[in-house]
Amino acid sequence: MNLLDFLTPSPEIAKREGPDDTIVISSRVRLARNLKNISFPGWATKQDRIRAMDLMRPAVENLPQMKDGFSTIMDELSPLDKQLLIERHLISREHAVKSAGSAVVMSKGEIFSIMINEEDHLRMQALLPGFQLESAFNKIDEVDTLLEKQLDYAFSSKLGYLTACPTNVGTGIRVSAMLHLPGIVLAEQINQIIQAVNKLGLAVRGLYGEGTDALGNFFQVSNQQTLGEEELQILERLQKVVAQIVEHESNARTLLLEKQKTAVLNHIGRAYGILANAYSMSSKEAMNLLSLFRLGIDYGFFPNTIRALSDELFLICQPAHLQKLYPNTNEPEERDIVRADIIRERLKDIKGPITK
Amino acid sequence: MLCNICKQKRATLHFTKIVGEKVHKIDLCEDCAKKQGLADGSIDVTDFLLGLDVSQPSDEPEVEELKCPVCGYTLSHLKKSGRLGCPECYNTFADMLEGILKSMHKGVRHVGKIPNAQHSGKTVAEKIRKLQEELEHAVAIEDFERAAVLRDEIKRIRVKLNESEDKKL
Numbered sequence: 001m002n003l004l005d006f007l008t009p010s011p012e013i014a015k016r017e018g019p020d021d022t023i024v025i026s027s028r029v030r031l032a033r034n035l036k037n038i039s040f041p042g043w044a045t046k047q048d049r050i051r052a053m054d055l056m057r058p059a060v061e062n063l064p065q066m067k068d069g070f071s072t073i074m075d076e077l078s079p080l081d082k083q084l085l086i087e088r089h090l091i092s093r094e095h096a097v098k099s100a101g102s103a104v105v106m107s108k109g110e111i112f113s114i115m116i117n118e119e120d121h122l123r124m125q126a127l128l129p130g131f132q133l134e135s136a137f138n139k140i141d142e143v144d145t146l147l148e149k150q151l152d153y154a155f156s157s158k159l160g161y162l163t164a165c166p167t168n169v170g171t172g173i174r175v176s177a178m179l180h181l182p183g184i185v186l187a188e189q190i191n192q193i194i195q196a197v198n199k200l201g202l203a204v205r206g207l208y209g210e211g212t213d214a215l216g217n218f219f220q221v222s223n224q225q226t227l228g229e230e231e232l233q234i235l236e237r238l239q240k241v242v243a244q245i246v247e248h249e250s251n252a253r254t255l256l257l258e259k260q261k262t263a264v265l266n267h268i269g270r271a272y273g274i275l276a277n278a279y280s281m282s283s284k285e286a287m288n289l290l291s292l293f294r295l296g297i298d299y300g301f302f303p304n305t306i307r308a309l310s311d312e313l314f315l316i317c318q319p320a321h322l323q324k325l326y327p328n329t330n331e332p333e334e335r336d337i338v339r340a341d342i343i344r345e346r347l348k349d350i351k352g353p354i355t356k
Numbered sequence: 357m358l359c360n361i362c363k364q365k366r367a368t369l370h371f372t373k374i375v376g377e378k379v380h381k382i383d384l385c386e387d388c389a390k391k392q393g394l395a396d397g398s399i400d401v402t403d404f405l406l407g408l409d410v411s412q413p414s415d416e417p418e419v420e421e422l423k424c425p426v427c428g429y430t431l432s433h434l435k436k437s438g439r440l441g442c443p444e445c446y447n448t449f450a451d452m453l454e455g456i457l458k459s460m461h462k463g464v465r466h467v468g469k470i471p472n473a474q475h476s477g478k479t480v481a482e483k484i485r486k487l488q489e490e491l492e493h494a495v496a497i498e499d500f501e502r503a504a505v506l507r508d509e510i511k512r513i514r515v516k517l518n519e520s521e522d523k524k525l
Contacts, residue, residue, distance in 0.1 A: 036443060039427045043441035119439075141469075148471045154443035157490060159457075160466025162443040166456055169446070171468045201462075228463020 003081045004324055006070045007088065008110055014312035018130015022298050022307070023246045025178040025218065028089070029136040029235075030125035031144050032163045032172035034154040040164035041102070041117040049101025049117050056122060059150040060105045060114050065143055067108070074102040083320035089127060089178075091115055112143060119164050120172075122147070131242065133175055137235050160227065170227030175238045178207075179245060182217040182295040183252035186267065193245065194219075201225050202241060207287075216287035216314065221245065257299065261355070268296040268353050276347040281340040282332075286317040301353035313343060359385035370496075424448040450497035484513055 018024070034040060038052045053073075061071050074082070074095070082096040090113040091104050102117040115123040124147075126140035154162040160170040168174070184190050194204045205220040221242060223234050256264050271292035274281075281289075294310040296302055315321055322335050322342075329335045359367045360382050367383030422431040425448065429441025434449055446453065457464050487510050494503040 034443060037426075039429075039442040040440060042437075042439060043427060043429055043433075144469075145472070153471050155471050156443075156446060156466070156493075157470075157486075158465055158493070159446055160468060162440075162446050165439045166453060167460060169457070170461065170466045225461045227457060227461035228465060228467065229461075230468040 003070070003072075003077070003084065006106075006108070007084070010315045010321065011308070011312050013088075013110075013315060014308040016129040018128060018132055020246055021130035023180055023249050024131035024242065025180055026089070026127055026129055027131060027133045027136045028125055028127045028174075028176050028178070029133065029140050030123055030174045030176075031140055031161075032120040032168045032174075033122040033124070033144065033147070033151075033161055034163060035121050036152045036154045038121070040119070041098075041121060042119060042164055044101075046100050052121055053101050053103055053116050056116050056151060057103055057105070059147055060116065060122075063112075063143060063146055065107050065112050065139075066105055066114075069105055069107045069112075071105040072103060074098045074104065075100060080320055080323060084324060087315070087318040087320050092118060092123070094118060095123075111139065114143075120168070122151075131177065131246070133177060133235060133239055133242070137173075137175065137231065141231075167224070168226050171229070171231050171234065173226055173231050173234060174222050175235055176220050176222030177238065177242045179219050179221060179242070179249070180217060180291065180294065181219055181245070181249050182291050183249045183256060184245075185217050186256055186264065187252040189248070189252065190219075193248065197221060197241060197245070200237070200241060202238070215284060216291040218287075218291075253295075253299070264299075265301070265353055265355065268292050268299070268301060272296065272302075272347070272350075272352055275343050276350070276352075277344065278340045279344075280333075280336045281343065282336055283317055283319055283322075283339065286339055286343065287314065290314050290317070296353050301355060302350055303354070305350055309346065313346060316342065357383050359383065359388050361385075361388040422448065422452075447493055447496055450493075454497070484510055487513070 018027070035052055035055065038044060038048055041049055041052075044052065057071065060066065061069070077085075079096075082091065085091040085104070086093055086096055088110065090106055090110060092115065095102065095104065095115045095118045098117065102115070104113065104115050106113045111126055111128060113125050113127070124140055124143055126136040126143070128136045128139075156162060161172040163169050163172055181190065181193075184193055197204050201224055203220075203222050203224045205222070206214045207216065207218045207220070221238070223238055225234070271289040275286075275289050275293055290310050290313055293302075294307060294314075297305050297307050297310055316325060317339050319332070319335060322339055323329050326335075326338050329338050357367050359365050361384060365385035365387065367385055369384045369386065369389045370382070423429070424441055424445045426444035427442035429445050429448075431449065431452065434440060434445070434452070440446065440449070454464065487506055491503055491506040491510065494500070494506055
């Protein structure tokens with residue numbers, strides 16, 4: 001099956017809704033697990049990796065959650081397909097460079113994705129729109145409980161689930177929320193927020209995870225500690241911190257509108273002006289301008305425009321999405337032109353920002 | 357380091373014995389360990405350690421680089437990558453990891469989910485076996501306080517087991 005036929009179409013993804021989704025784009029919980037008696041993927045021989053994959057893959061594919069899912073070994077994916085999956089947050093950048101002995105299994109609708117032989121033998125995630133970390137945790141916990149009946153996990157009563165990197169040992173859990181924080185960024189409070197969050201032992205990362213930029217004012221907040229604390233405690237801490245950041249962001253937005261309305265309108269109006277009129281645009285520029293456009297929609301500056309429009313543009317303006325939709329755009333320069341064309345076309349009936 | 361019994365071959369198996377607060381280590385080559393019935397697991401290691409007295413106080417420096425007996429991962433691999441080779445590496449490099457884990461995490465002991473297979477259908481024999489595994493591990497990482505606790509726990513369960521069997525008769 002063609003990967004693009006399997007993935008949910010971008011307009012539908014953009015329409016998905018969840019609690020607090022003006023600010024919390026998505027909630028994700030991932031668990032790291034390994035098999036007993038087999039070296040971790042980074043140290044295992046190719047034969048061992050394949051042996052481990054052959055043990056795990058059928059168990060993963062037969063999960064009820066993976067009914068009508070998509071399963072593939074990494075060797076069979078083209079570089080473009082891998083990039084597409086990164087943009088959908090279904091595989092990590094690290095997994096994209098894996099070849100023999102690695103695989104990925106995804107559920108229809110993309111809630112579940114399980115990477116086989118990434119850094120650990122199993123990296124399983126549940127990804128939901130909006131602020132629903134607890135639900136994401138319950139979903140992936142169910143998957144884990146089903147898998148442990150068939151697979152012999154490496155587990156120690158003292159250190160818990162054993163992982164390739166000691167940073168994940170114990171619960172092997174990473175709870176993370178993707179946040180859109182243009183208000184905090186415009187109010188120039190983002191560094192304080194990042195510092196405060198770091199102090200709580202949580203990490204703040206960019207759009208595509210570890211070591212990436214905060215493109216488009218998107219930030220991922222996640223736990224770093226996995227040992228000595230129960231899953232539910234980690235989850236609760238994340239929920240509290242995310243709820244606080246959400247409150248900060250809404251306050252920042254309200255305050256900006258009260259105190260610096262002209263400046264806010266200026267930012268959003270200029271972003272709109274470029275989006276609606278440019279003839280060439282890089283994905284980075286598009287992300288940053290679409291972020292302001294999205295903020296304008298949230299403010300109600302663009303009547304009759306729904307957020308799904310900006311969210312769909314976010315998705316399809318990413319390089320691999322664009323190249324999949326328009327196969328003759330192998331060069332970045334060609335994509336920049338097509339990207340600008342798409343955005344201009346989609347914004348042509350929308351007037352500039354207005355306030356009552 | 358040479359085997360404590362034959363004093364000829366290289367010692368590949370290392371055991372630790374705790375008497376009161378004194379710690380003795382014994383290092384055996386595979387052949388001597390087999391003769392003692394240690395290498396194939398046919399004897400209870402704890403009993404062996406409690407009864408045998410060919411050990412000597414340990415102050416021998418480590419000459420060879422620490423290497424995981426299961427996967428061959430070395431300490432320098434660990435230092436270079438910050439990652440481990442296999443699940444057993446957590447035992448092999450326990451000393452070194454202890455400090456790392458302490459600085460990284462909330463605690464150094466797992467709390468939270470336990471795979472079902474690990475706590476369901478636990479017969480007394482399984483429980484003892486599990487405790488023995490833990491004891492070996494504790495000894496390996498030189499957590500002697502915990503080793504002593506585990507040793508007493510195993511004794512206690514054994515006594516209890518004997519009592520309940522006496523009652524049945």
